[in-house]
Amino acid sequence: MRNRLARxxxxxxxxxxxxxxxxxxxxxxxxxxxFGPPSGGVGVLTLxxxxxxxxxxxxxxxxxxxxxxxxxxxxxRREDEVTALSATRRPRxxxxxxxxxxxxxxxxxHPYVPLEPFHDGEHLTPAFLxxxxxxxxxxxxxxxxxxxxxxxxxxxxxxxxxxxxxRRISTVLxxxxxxxxxxxxxxxxxxxxxxxxxxxxxxxxxxxxxxxxFPYARLAPLLLAALGLLRYARTGRARALLLAFAASTVGLLxxxxxxxxxxxxxxxxFVLIRIAKLExxxxxxxxxxxxxxxxxxxxxxxxxxxxxxxxxxxxxSFIIIPRAIDAVWSLPxxxxxxxxxxxxxxxxxFYTLLLLFALRSWARGEREAASRLLIIxxxxxxxxxxxxxxxxxxxxxxxxxxxxVAIVAFxxxxxxxxxxxxxAIALAIPLIVYLExxxxxxxxxxxxxxxxxxQTRAGLVAYPFKTGKGIYTTRQNAxxxxxxxxxxxxxxxxxxxILDLSNERAFYYxxxxxxxxxxxxxxxxxxxxxxDEAMQQLARTPPACVIVEGMPEVxxxxxxxxxxxxxxxxAWVDAHYPxxxxxxxxxxxxxx
Numbered sequence: 001m002r003n004r005l006a007r008x009x010x011x012x013x014x015x016x017x018x019x020x021x022x023x024x025x026x027x028x029x030x031x032x033x034x035f036g037p038p039s040g041g042v043g044v045l046t047l048x049x050x051x052x053x054x055x056x057x058x059x060x061x062x063x064x065x066x067x068x069x070x071x072x073x074x075x076x077r078r079e080d081e082v083t084a085l086s087a088t089r090r091p092r093x094x095x096x097x098x099x100x101x102x103x104x105x106x107x108x109x110h111p112y113v114p115l116e117p118f119h120d121g122e123h124l125t126p127a128f129l130x131x132x133x134x135x136x137x138x139x140x141x142x143x144x145x146x147x148x149x150x151x152x153x154x155x156x157x158x159x160x161x162x163x164x165x166x167r168r169i170s171t172v173l174x175x176x177x178x179x180x181x182x183x184x185x186x187x188x189x190x191x192x193x194x195x196x197x198x199x200x201x202x203x204x205x206x207x208x209x210x211x212x213x214f215p216y217a218r219l220a221p222l223l224l225a226a227l228g229l230l231r232y233a234r235t236g237r238a239r240a241l242l243l244a245f246a247a248s249t250v251g252l253l254x255x256x257x258x259x260x261x262x263x264x265x266x267x268x269x270f271v272l273i274r275i276a277k278l279e280x281x282x283x284x285x286x287x288x289x290x291x292x293x294x295x296x297x298x299x300x301x302x303x304x305x306x307x308x309x310x311x312x313x314x315x316x317s318f319i320i321i322p323r324a325i326d327a328v329w330s331l332p333x334x335x336x337x338x339x340x341x342x343x344x345x346x347x348x349x350f351y352t353l354l355l356l357f358a359l360r361s362w363a364r365g366e367r368e369a370a371s372r373l374l375i376i377x378x379x380x381x382x383x384x385x386x387x388x389x390x391x392x393x394x395x396x397x398x399x400x401x402x403x404x405v406a407i408v409a410f411x412x413x414x415x416x417x418x419x420x421x422x423x424a425i426a427l428a429i430p431l432i433v434y435l436e437x438x439x440x441x442x443x444x445x446x447x448x449x450x451x452x453x454x455q456t457r458a459g460l461v462a463y464p465f466k467t468g469k470g471i472y473t474t475r476q477n478a479x480x481x482x483x484x485x486x487x488x489x490x491x492x493x494x495x496x497x498i499l500d501l502s503n504e505r506a507f508y509y510x511x512x513x514x515x516x517x518x519x520x521x522x523x524x525x526x527x528x529x530x531x532d533e534a535m536q537q538l539a540r541t542p543p544a545c546v547i548v549e550g551m552p553e554v555x556x557x558x559x560x561x562x563x564x565x566x567x568x569x570x571a572w573v574d575a576h577y578p579x580x581x582x583x584x585x586x587x588x589x590x591x592x
Contacts, residue, residue: 001071006363008074013356016076020069021349024061031057041327042526042565044558052326055333059348059388063381066352074360093186096196097179100203104175107447110213111167112457114473118554120163121505125520126150127157127166128467128509130306137316138309141519141530146308147254148218161509164470173217178208180223181405187230188372188409190417197412201404204435207397209444214394218258219401221251225262226379226402229269233371236281238291241270245295253299256317257386265379272378276362278371324527326389328565331558333391343434344391347400351380354406376406404435467510480584484547485511487583491590492544499543501562501569502550502586516543523557526565538572546573548580549587 035051045052122143127150129140136142142149152173156165185198203209208216228244231237248266251259273279283291303310334341354377361370380402387399412431415424432438460472464482473481488511492498497516500507503523508515517537519530548570549555555562563570577589 001074002363004074005071005360008360010357010360012073012076013070013360014353016073017066017070017353017356018349020065020067020072021062021352022065023069024065025058025345028054028058028061038326038330040527041324041524042560043328043330043523044560045330045332046327047560047564048332050332052330052332055388055391058333059384062345062348063352066349067356070353070356090186091189091192091195093182093192093195096185096192096199097182100182100199101175101179103444103448104178104203104208104216105171106451107209107444108174108212108214108216109168109171109451110454111164111171111470112454112460112472113213114460114477115163115463115468115471115506117504117506117551118557121507121509122521123148123150123153123166124163124509125505125515127153128161128512129514130154131157131161132514136303136306136308137312139518140515141316141521141524142256142313143321143521143524144257145218145253145255145259146303146306148215151253160466160469162469162471163467167471170215170217173220174215177217177220177223178203178206180220180227181401184223184227184230184402185405185409187227187234188376188405189413191413194408194413198405198408201408201431201435202401203404204437204440205397205400205404207394207436207440209440209447210436211394211397212447214398216398218255219398221247221254221259221262222265222379222383223401225251225266226375229266229273229375229379230372232283233273233278233375234280234368236279236283238283238287241283241288242291242294244270245291246298249295249299250302252317253302256321258383261383261385262379265382268382269375269378272374273371276370276374278362278367278374280368320527320529324524324530328523328526329558330389331391333388339434340393340396344387344396346434347387347403348381348384350403350406351377351384354380354410357410373410376402376410380406407431407435463510465510465512467512476584480586481510483583484586484588487581487586487588488513488545491581491588496544497541498545498547499573500547500550501566501573502547503554503557503562504547504550507547516541522562522569523565525569531566531568534569535572542576545591546577546589547586548573548589550585 032051032054035054035057037046037049038052039046044050126140126142130136130150131154134140136146152169153166156169157163158165181199181202182195185195189195189198206216224247225244228240228242228247231240232244244266248259248263251262253259274282300310303313334344354373358370358373358377361373380400383401384399387396389395412424412428415421415427457472461475461478462468462472464478465485488498497514499516500520501522503521505520507513508520517525517534519525519534524530525534573589577591579590579592581588581590
């Protein structure tokens with residue numbers, strides 16, 4: 001087989017991979033009946049009795065079909081291809097990284113967009129609790145990661161706290177993370193022009209020009225891991241391998257899902273590179289062990305420095321959340337043939353094709369090309385889990401940060417450098433549509449042109465609290481929040497905890513009120529372990545009052561009302577807090 005792969009045609013490998021994936025995808029629905037709905041919480045899928053595991057089965061089937069189809073195609077046609085192009089000197093990348101950074105700063109800088117109580121509350125309230133002396137994981141539940149859920153905010157909020165600082169720092173971090181694509185592209189491309197187009201293609205795939213506010217900084221662990229692995233495979237330096245593993249382990253604290261993908265992908269890719277002997281200068285086993293110990297020690301040291309509960313961190317991050325996340329927050333995969341469904345299904349086939357190309361390069365003795373293909377293919381395939389879970393527009397794009405870089409570096413640039421311009425153009429035309437070049441360019445240009453106008457706060461007023469320093473909202477929202485604060489001041493002492501069932505979690509931060517539950521994410525309270533914990537906490541320390549209604553869009557996230565997610569909690573409130581008071585959009589339950 002190795003000889004077949006060595007002399008196989010890349011074009012036939014691609015045709016075989018896509019044909020095998022299509023056949024596997026067409027046959028996959030036959031197995032749908034073997035899967036049931038997820039358990040461990042309440043959400044769209046559980047209410048619809050949708051078999052989410054089937055979605056994962058389809059992706060696995062497509063990947064396996066692509067592998068089988070590609071290997072089968074290696075027996076159909078053989079030819080001696082030109083050896084894979086490999087640059088003796090890496091192209092310059094810092095000018096492209098700097099350009100990307102500056103452009104993304106202008107595009108994603110929206111300092112005065114009104115605070116979104118659900119998503120902003122995910123990080124502002126944990127920051128308030130952390131700054132007040134709370135112990136992470138023991139005193140408050142962390143869903144997305146210690147860094148993005150309040151850790152960064154706690155460092156920069158200041159005194160008096162200002163979310164404005166958080167927004168500016170977040171914009172800079174988002175832009176810096178996306179600029180990492182240039183360093184990665186320089187490890188894969190042969191020319192500086194190739195690096196530029198590779199970065200541009202990945203930015204379009206991510207929707208970076210279309211989405212004005214999105215947490216791209218959460219991708220940092222994955223991109224740093226990719227960069228570290230690529231440099232290690234090329235140079236054999238311990239610091240490059242440490243970058244890959246440390247970015248992954250510390251990434252578990254920065255962003256739990258992305259860090260998990262980075263750690264799994266880094267481990268698998270390193271083991272395969274080691275087994276296949278693809279390192280340019282293999283690092284001695286003792287030094288590898290030192291790197292691994294240092295990478296594992298780093299997140300433990302951070303948790304200890306923050307007085308975090310290590311045991312609860314493990315329980316929450318690797319037991320409770322994985323068991324509940326599909327039931328609570330996942331969405332069905334696309335089921336119709338559209339451009340959007342193609343953006344969902346095609347990446348997995350392409351990443352599998354990269355693994356086939358890696359096998360071909362390994363068979364031909366092209367170690368550097370094989371290692372690069374293997375690293376990008378493995379990391380990208382594992383990272384696609386975030387799209388296959390919550391299969392929405394933004395999550396699909398968030399899951400493919402390396403897609404554009406890989407397409408340009410491994411397909412388009414080699415075709416151009418080997419003077420196969422017609423083939424490159426034929427592939428580039430559909431890619432322009434697929435990667436949404438035009439929408440990203442037009443929307444991005446408008447956002448850059450409108451940057452100065454966004455530095456004003458016309459039509460908005462200041463928040464009626466010191467905690468809203470630097471940000472602004474509508475007059476109606478300010479009045480309603482002030483009225484809510486007045487009501488809470490009357491019915492609940494300042495040091496008494498409250499409970500917000502409207503899920504507008506920014507209240508806790510804005511009003512400087514402690515939540516009565518460790519987990520104040522109402523949707524996640526549908527998970528049995530968190531439900532049982534909450535019931536014990538309510539019995540032991542009941543809240544002074546309960547906000548039961550607020551913004552309808554937040555109360556019915558994904559179209560599922562909070563009362564449908566946690567009916568037991570609303571029943572408990574009805575039994576213990578029978579009186580209702582109304583202020584603006586809010587309904588507050590209080591004792592008699």
